[in-house]
Amino acid sequence: MPGGSEIEKIVAAVLAGVRASGSKELNAWHHPERDIRSLAQSDYAPSLRQQLDRIDVEEIVRAARTALPGLNRDHDPELIESWLTEASSSGLELLFSRVVNRLDIHLHGAPFTGPEGLALRGFFVNRDDKSLQRPLIYVNTAHHPVAAAATLFHEVGHLVASEVFDQRSREVHFFFDADYIAHLNDVEELSADIVLSLVAYPAPIAKKIFGTAWNWDALTRSTELSNDAFCQVSEHFRARFGVSLAAADLPARRKLNYLAGMIHFAKLRSTVLAEYGI
Numbered sequence: 001m002p003g004g005s006e007i008e009k010i011v012a013a014v015l016a017g018v019r020a021s022g023s024k025e026l027n028a029w030h031h032p033e034r035d036i037r038s039l040a041q042s043d044y045a046p047s048l049r050q051q052l053d054r055i056d057v058e059e060i061v062r063a064a065r066t067a068l069p070g071l072n073r074d075h076d077p078e079l080i081e082s083w084l085t086e087a088s089s090s091g092l093e094l095l096f097s098r099v100v101n102r103l104d105i106h107l108h109g110a111p112f113t114g115p116e117g118l119a120l121r122g123f124f125v126n127r128d129d130k131s132l133q134r135p136l137i138y139v140n141t142a143h144h145p146v147a148a149a150a151t152l153f154h155e156v157g158h159l160v161a162s163e164v165f166d167q168r169s170r171e172v173h174f175f176f177d178a179d180y181i182a183h184l185n186d187v188e189e190l191s192a193d194i195v196l197s198l199v200a201y202p203a204p205i206a207k208k209i210f211g212t213a214w215n216w217d218a219l220t221r222s223t224e225l226s227n228d229a230f231c232q233v234s235e236h237f238r239a240r241f242g243v244s245l246a247a248a249d250l251p252a253r254r255k256l257n258y259l260a261g262m263i264h265f266a267k268l269r270s271t272v273l274a275e276y277g278i
């Protein structure tokens with residue numbers, strides 16, 4: 001079994017290839033306003049229905065609860081609550097150690113900066129029973145602690161998806177803070193995003209925020225979240241995670257990148273609720 005330094009070597013080798021593998025995403029990351037526009041206008045329902053039916057999503061929730069028992073319920077005092085109440089570097093470390101205790105994985109958190117390093121949130125590589133005997137999750141801790149914790153939940157979502165859909169490819173699943181729209185056409189990315197969105201908005205909260213999220217007209221449902229729903233999403237972030245994007249001390253583009261993610265996960269959560277009642 002590879003020791004810690006072997007894992008660090010694998011992480012370093014994967015990170016060295018980030019720029020080559022993510023050129024489309026890096027390009028999108030430089031233009032978050034384009035991402036935001038397309039996310040806001042997209043109808044998520046057809047993509048969700050095409051990739052995952054209700055049974056699939058229920059299966060993802062059931063499988064994810066082995067790692068996150070409180071998933072999609074009001075409270076998980078042991079794990080999710082620790083993220084919610086301690087959205088700081090020390091809270092993140094606590095969260096990491098708890099996740100490692102629950103899952104048979106290699107979890108590696110380290111900052112990855114540089115000119116485009118912040119485009120990367122993390123990655124997931126499944127085990128191959130050769131050089132990697134346990135799945136490997138890397139989280140870029142150069143991000144805000146709330147974002148880094150969110151990355152961890154997305155990567156745990158990959159582990160869940162690999163179990164539910166019995167996928168064992170050694171492919172590296174990079175998570176870039178951009179081009180979220182591409183996740184709608186990829187069943188593994190979409191499943192991972194659903195796990196994160198269920199952590200961020202458990203059912204009781206999702207029903208409150210998104211129960212009347214959509215603007216209806218006579219014939220078709222609007223594809224955009226209502227203003228009121230978006231205000232509630234912002235307030236949810238402030239109240240539950242202690243984060244206000246408007247007030248946060250972050251560079252403007254990073255705020256826009258985070259805003260794109262915020263819109264994506266809110267729309268995804270809202271669509272899962274509207275389409276499948278989950």
Ligand SMILES: [Zn+2]
Nearest residue numbers: 173174175192
């Ligand atoms: Zn991913």
